[in-house]
Amino acid sequence: MAQRLAMEYVNATMQMTEFQLNQFLLTADTSYISHRVKILGAGEQEIVLEEAGGEEVHLSFERKGGIYIGSLSCRVVNPHLINAVRKLFFMYKGTGTVNRIYKELTMMYYYEGGSVRRISEVRPGGTKLIYQHKYSLVEMMSIYKLQTVEQEIEQERRKINRLLDLRNTCQHEEAIREVDEQLKVATYRLFQLEA
Structure with a gap:
């Protein structure tokens, strides 16, 4: 199995309440990882996760109402720090691109609300789509329950x-020709809706 060299978060965001942010801070410190919080202006905070060897990850949080919106763009090499950031991103339903970097290739994962929506393999010779999200059962049921198209039909x-x-x-x-024109438009529209 290929050895992962690093993980890269590109324009990643996540949301959490103040309670969730405090819970995260209580559990963030481990024997390998420590954290510190920098208070910035206008209720913004920056959380710095630091690995014992010195590698750091900076997470910026902006407060909007009772929700903290976190943003993250970084490259992480240390396995302990990779694991901590991965758990944070997954737990708080992150959205953005996560690149898992290996020696000969990069696996690009696009997340939306904590769920993988697309996976691509990037090699020097090109990009190959590995996985594309299809509708989940819940999404399909909500689409099925929508009856706007049926009503229009x-x-x-x-x-x-x-x-x-x-x-x-x-x-x-002349009246027949006019009605025929209206029929032509209406039947074409019906055909589109049924397709």
Whole structure:
């Protein structure tokens, strides 16, 4: 198995409440990792996670209402620090790109709300898509329950029926041509909706 050299977080964000932030700070210190908090202006904070060997990760948190929005862009090499940041990103449903860097390739993971949405393998010769998120069961059920398209289809069918009834009662060629044009537009729209 390939040895991971580093992990890189690109424009990563996560959200947490003040309670969750305090809980994280209580559990952040281990025998390998320590932290310090820098208070910046306007309620912003910067948390610095430091590994015993000296490698640091800086997390900026901006307070918006009762929520802290954290942003992270860094490259981490130390395995203990990699693990701490990975747990933080996963626990607080991070969004952004995480690159797992190996000697000959980079695996790019795109996360949204803590879930992997896409995985790509990047090599010097090009990029290959490994995984693309498909709809989850919950997402599919919510789409299935949406009936706006079905309602629009029903409206188009009623409109077509009215136009057909009108066409059957028309006696002038010009009125029939006008109804036929409206039927053409309505049937095309019905075809689009059903597709």
